[in-house]
Amino acid sequence: MGSSQGSAQSSGTSQGADDGMTSCNTGVHHCSFPMYVVKVSDFLEMEGVPEPHQVLRRKGLLHEWNPQMFVIFVSHQWLGAGSPDPSGQQMTVLRHALQSWIDGSMKVDIDLMRTFGDQSYSTTSYERVATGYLFLDWFAIPQLTERADGVNDDATVSDTARAVQSIPAYVESCDMFVALVPDLVHSDTGLQCNYSTWLSRGWCRAELWCRLLSNRADTRVVLIFSDREALYIMPMDWQRSLISDGLFTVESDRTVVMKLGDRALRSKIEHLDRWGPLTDYRFHLAQEPRLLGQQQGGFSLQGFLRHFNFPSLHDAVKHESGMTGLLCAIVAGDGDIVETLVKNGADVNARVSGLGHLGYSDSLTLLMVAAYNAQDSKMLSTLILSQADPNIACVSESGSLVTASWLASHPGHVQVLLEKKADFSASPPLTGAVGVSTASTVKAFLQARCDPGTVSPTGFGPMYSVSFFGRGNPDAPAIL
Incomplete structure (x- = not known):
């Protein structure tokens, strides 16, 4: 929901959302406003700029x-300050995609690179799309920019806040989650809006976390x-x-939304523990700790064993x-x-093995x-000083040789790998x-004299990589 409308902290009194109306209270998160949806069949008949909640409600199209x-x-992500899709282009893409799923002309691609070798993905329920329903914030949430005659302002504000808080x-409650991210x-x-910019929005990240967790x-x-084109998200x-690092139109939403992510993650951990x-x-x-911005590491040995159930x-x-124990310690950031x-x-x-579904x-x-x-x-220094070999390679799903240098996440990694004599020529890290x-x-790699023109024997090189993997990378334009 990359919207400028409806802060999570708006206040007011509403007569429209009592406990009897909020039947979506079935999970971890609290639902304080009814969840309104539109039939897919009705949506496919719509054209042009999407109409807001109040208009659809008057037409009897909300359920x-x-x-x-x-x-x-x-x-x-919203494409305008007062409307999510001022030209109707975003909704046109969605209509065509839904229709393509229904008639069988398009499926969600499951390629090895994007699923990292995880073969557990089952077929999407395309046959249910035709008779299904859509939740879209502009349709489902009473907006401050659109008022029906006689609607009390305080009630509208409150209903919007309740609905936003219920996202x-x-x-x-939804069976399928779609991120609509056309360029x-x-x-x-x-400015250009795409997958990378959608992924940068704080509310969109919260929706994503709540789904995946x-x-x-x-x-x-x-x-x-x-x-x-439709693909499954990379883990x-x-x-x-x-x-915590996301972009928020209403800055005061940051703390509130971070708490939603905290609740989703802790609930996931409790569920998996049981x-x-x-x-x-x-x-x-x-x-x-890393996901919630907390301090990492600091375990005693016995505390570590208890914490991770060894x-x-x-x-x-x-x-x-x-x-394994080493993987737990590495991901938890505890070098000791x-x-x-x-x-x-x-x-x-x-x-490692058995972690494909986790990325x-x-x-x-x-x-x-x-x-x-x-x-x-x-952490990289600790591992190498403990005799981890930076030049061991594995073969990627594309057939390229991958070393630790390939997966360096920040300049400090490059410096450590250089100091520890990693061989950048064996498998070009760029x-x-x-x-x-x-x-x-x-x-940092370029300063270390890595050649951006080098490609693998399979023809897989930096320019292909940034275009394939870089869709979710906000630095992709700068890298190009």
Whole structure:
């Protein structure tokens, strides 16, 4: 919801949203205003600029959510200050995409690069789209810019605030989550709006977190880039998009929305602690401090074992599929525990497995994970001083040789790898860095005399990488 309307902290008194009307209270987040949706079939008949909540309500096109409905939540960035889609272009893309799913002419692509080798993705329920419903903020939420005759201002403000505050609950109630991110121009600023800018918005990040951290069986996110292209989101895109760093039109929303993310993550961890799988529980638990902006590390050995549910030190140091002790320590940012585990026999050059659905493909080394997970430079130094080999390679799904240098997340990584004699010629690191890292990191590689014209034997080079992976990277234009 990249909107300038309806702060989460608006106040007022409304007679329209009592407990009897808020049937979407079925999950972690509180729902304080009814969830209104539009039939997909009705939406496909619409044309031009989307009409707001009050107009659709007068026309009888809004329906209150019930659990029997198949609902698609549409997250999008607004393209105007007073209207989400002043030219109607965004909605046209959505209509064409929905119609293409219904008639079978388009499917959500599941390619190896985008799913990082995870083959657990099942088919999207295209057959349910035709009879389904849409949640779109402009349709569902009473807007301050559109008033019906006789509507009390205070009631309108309150209903808007209640609905905005209920968005996380709406996300939880939906069966499918779509991010509508075509490459279009903002009508007021003239700036380009796309996947990268959508991903930069604080509210859009909150919606994304609430979907991916929900306790539903299917938490996939579909990205609609155009009426002909839709892909599943890459796991690292959300893990690097902290709510605390997001852009907010109403700055006072930041603290409120951060609390929503906190609640979603803690609920996910509690659910995984109770129901498993253990690998996912440990992963989210280790990620928690970084995702919530808290201090990392500082465990005693016994505290670490208890925190991550390792019965003994032996269990923490042995190599197995999933989140091993070393992986937990690395992702949690605790270098002291890394050193302790290595001294007690943990294999610092072990390759990971069983983490594809979390964004880490099989055969990555622990050093690669530390770099890709954006750990600080000290963690990379700790691993290399513990005999992690920076030149061990794995083969990516594209057939390219990948080393830790490929996955460097910031300039400090480049400096450490240079100091520790990483071989940048064995596998040209710019091919990886331009797609997943910052402009300053790419600059550091260039200063280290890495050649941007070098390509792999498969023909996969930096220019291809930045165009493929860089869609969610705000630094992509600067890198190019």
